[in-house]
Amino acid sequence: EIVLTQSPATLSLSPGERATLSCRASQSVSSYLAWYQQKPGQAPRLLIYDASNRATGIPARFSGSGSGTDFTLTISSLEPEDFAVYYCQQRSNWPRITFGGGTKVEIK
Amino acid sequence: EVQLVESGGVVVQPGGSLRLSCAASGFTFDDYTMHWVRQAPGKGLEWVSLISWDGGSTYYADSVKGRFTISRDNSKNSLYLQMNSLRTEDTALYYCAKDTGDYDHYFDYWGQGTLVTVSS
Numbered sequence: 008e009i010v011l012t013q014s015p016a017t018l019s020l021s022p023g024e025r026a027t028l029s030c031r032a033s034q035s036v037s038s039y040l041a042w043y044q045q046k047p048g049q050a051p052r053l054l055i056y057d058a059s060n061r062a063t064g065i066p067a068r069f070s071g072s073g074s075g076t077d078f079t080l081t082i083s084s085l086e087p088e089d090f091a092v093y094y095c096q097q098r099s100n101w102p103r104i105t106f107g108g109g110t111k112v113e114i115k
Numbered sequence: 116e117v118q119l120v121e122s123g124g125v126v127v128q129p130g131g132s133l134r135l136s137c138a139a140s141g142f143t144f145d146d147y148t149m150h151w152v153r154q155a156p157g158k159g160l161e162w163v164s165l166i167s168w169d170g171g172s173t174y175y176a177d178s179v180k181g182r183f184t185i186s187r188d189n190s191k192n193s194l195y196l197q198m199n200s201l202r203t204e205d206t207a208l209y210y211c212a213k214d215t216g217d218y219d220h221y222f223d224y225w226g227q228g229t230l231v232t233v234s235s
Contacts, residue, residue, distance in 0.1 A: 008177075041221045043160075050210055050225035051160065062223060094160055098220035102174030104162040 009033055011095050011107035019115040026082040028110045030095035035075045039099040042071055042080045045109075046091045054093075055080065082112075090114050117141040117224045119211045124229030131201050135229055137194040137211030142224075145169070145189040148214035150222060151196050153207035163209070164196065168217060179205075201233045 010033040020026055030040065038058040043051040053062040055071035058078060068083040082089055095107040123135040135151070151163040164175045164185040173185050184197040194211055208230050212222035 043222075045160075050227055051222070052225075053215070053221060053223045056215065056219075056221045096160070096162075096221070101218075101220045102165060103176075104165075104220055106160040106162065109159050 008103050009036060009097055009100055009105055011097060011105055013093075013095060013107035013110045015110060016108070017111045017113060019113050020085055021115045022085050022087055024085050026080075026085055026089070026112055028080040028082075028093055028112070030073075030078040030080070030107050032076045032078075032097060032099075036097040036099035038074045039097055040071075040073070040078050041096045041098070042069075043094045043096065044089075044091045045094065051094065085112070117213065119213065119224055119226035121209065121211050121226045121229035124209060124231045126232045126234060127201055128235050129201060129203055129233055131233070133198045133201065133231060135196040135198065135209055135211075135231070137226060139192045139194065139211075139213070142213070144187075144192040147216070148218055148220070149187060149194045150212045150214060150220075151185060151194075152210045152212050152222065152225075153205075154210070154228070155204075155207045158207075161207075165214070165220070166194070198231070201231075203233050205231060206233045207231060 012031045014029045042055040045051040059071045092109045118140045120138045150165045166185045182200045186195045208228040210228045211226040213224040215221040215223045
């Protein structure tokens, strides 16, 4: 099973600041990585797939990068609605699909 | 508009059984692989199972293999999860999720979830 480790566990930032979230895989997942946003009481929302492709309707302030074992989700300037938990997910060795443990982006 | 509506979650005793349902609308259901993903209270996401567009291929997480069965009825635009031999660690919010393609294995639409509580 491929283990995804997200860091930091919590990121405390102010609106307008840049957020950089990390996801590290225990072995290469090529570019088969996605990012999701989850707000309290809501289902997750797909942000990024195949490491760097924004999903439909996702604002340009969200960007993804990386390949192999190291990936980054960047939010260029945090909006109030961006404070949430973010998960990465790999599909490289499906059907053993796995998620990372999540990073909470909270208001400082 | 794509909609996924789960139902069937209840409180059940350890060792019991339960069947979850997911009603899909707003897209061509039989064009897509479908998944179940769960989230234990206060915890992260765990993929549970997937089924191909025609039901011909099914896969399971090791944690549920041999106990859960995924199925679909394309004539009813519905997805199911039969859960047997339930354990306390199966307590979670169960989401139905649509694959982004036939076998892409990303999830672009999710239901709101149905809560399964396994407790004596």
